[in-house]
Amino acid sequence: MFTKILIANRGEIACRVAATARRMGIKTVAVYSEADANAKHVAVCDEAVLIGPAAAKESYLCGDKIIAVAKATGAQAIHPGYGFLSENAGFADACAEAGLVFIGPPASAMRAMGSKSAAKQLMEKANVPLVPGYHGEQQDADFLHTQADKIGYPVLLKASAGGGGKGMRVIENSAQFKDALASCKREAISSFGDDKVLAEKYLQRPRHIEIQVFADTLGNCIYLFERDCSVQRRHQKVLEEAPAPGMSAERRAAMGEAAVAAARAVGYVGAGTVEFIANQDGSFYFMEMNTRLQVEHPVTEMITGTDLVEWQLRVAAGEPLPKQQHELTINGHSIEARIYAENPEKGFLPSIGTLRHLGTPGAVSFELGGVADAPAGVRIDSGVRQGDAISPFYDPMIAKLIVWGADRKQALARMAQALAQYQIVGLASNIAFLKRLVEGQAFATADLDTGLIERNHDSLFPAAQAAPASALALAATALLSSERKPAADPWAQTSGWRMNQSYARKLAFNDERAAYDTYVTYRPEDWLFSASSSEQPQPLSLTARDGNDYSIKLGATATHGTVLRDGDMFHVYANGAHYQLAWNDPMAHAGETEAEGGRLTAPMPGKVVAVLATKGQEVKKGEALVIMEAMKMEHTIAAPHDGVVDDILYAVGDQVADGAPLLAFKAA
Incomplete structure (x- = not known):
């Protein structure tokens, strides 16, 4: 067995590999970019070496630098994780030439499966079921059009070298074919440098x-059962589970044996995933093979009681598989949710910023290799900590939340509960969306297909609801409690005492849905509270507090929740929901605000790609002023109202920090 390995990756997978290596007594070497100098994966490894600037192409994708670090630190093998160089056959070859073990499949297997067309030709020879279609070398537009007509519409065109939904088009009829083919090829050459496509039913x-x-x-060669990854958006997985709901023993065996046949056909070694597209009637067809560990591998570990990273290490060291097929059984059910820094309500727009608060489910007690010893059945794989930043340079994943239950019903309940306990302040996340998804009828009843999210759009993206009185009361209680400071000077008291009268006060909050004018009247032991001017005031009292956890009584109703304050923003977690309430502090807003003539600021770190206004220019409300690029997406900074551009503070190409003023603006 190895005594030291280098982990050629970052984030949660680097931390995941390091955890298993530590348990096995193997030392680890981390590599990191300038943007990741203080990252979690750097802290959890035994050594860490800087390999370049933030951009992946100058750091994590530089195989020669990584190999040099491995040799210099005495590492005997390199674990590539997933993404970056994990499926790079050239890198695997370079490792071998340098005398290092690549903890993954042979380069020949990666090359064989790297082309979707070539892989399907191999699978056809190995008698692995294929979707009816054309997977050959002929790329003439008229020829491909003829093949699509023969297949029958709708037809799926996809880039042979592609993935992640890029270079894919669904064609509904013959008249659409040529335009769709041209568009598909343009995207394929841009994304993968190869415009070869295949056509399938x-x-x-x-x-x-x-x-x-x-x-x-x-x-x-064995199979460790299946995972259902049908819940996707833009061809990217959102929820994964194992085993697949409704899977019969006969179908499981047939798919498992087909997957093993696919692996044997390319001389596979190590962990791999054979992906199938399956009809509702039970028929299935080979789609592609991922020649690496998958993001969703934890659900397999949970139901089989295995540590797949340990298996990778043992196989790479020349040891036999720890178990044979007849020794593997399915125990319970597991579901994984990918928690991302993104805003589902805004087209899943990535969110960049600092995790100013990160609260995770309280009961996390899963040990790899012993799911039976995990009564809580909750596991979190993450590469970030509270205080870390989600940068524009890499994937915006915050964590993978994995649960286990004795059956799917229990796993669903645990996932909903864990999501309700997950708290993130500082940037947008998809947690509330995931909770709606898990609790929705389609997923709960296993009515699964790759169009589930689109098919259930209205229920998954409901109309915004106003914050309830209980959430407003919790925010008000947290604010009022924070103001209770004893003072020797009677004029500095904050108890609300008034001579011969009661002190009444308006607390104005707002969120993206509405503005809320709440009213508080101070009393010696509690307050009178109303959520609006039209509501009858009710007694409000703080019955218990433990840090940010508040127990209150509003009228005759007791409520418990967590309130996290971030400046003038109050994040209220109560009844399984998250309310973000901005307090309009009258003192803070007594002077000029940004909307009244201040400086417009960058919503996240990024690069200025266009400046559309000039100094002294008069602009109208909503007119685009600056365009930023962050995480490969463009974000437009627009005029908050009619006004004049006083000054331009950045030029095209400049990198700007989160909150940096981009220009000075004066209201008309």
């Missing part, structure tokens, strides 16, 4: 089911 309401396979260097 587009299946209606398909499920995405994948099989975890594992092979060693001694000729053993």
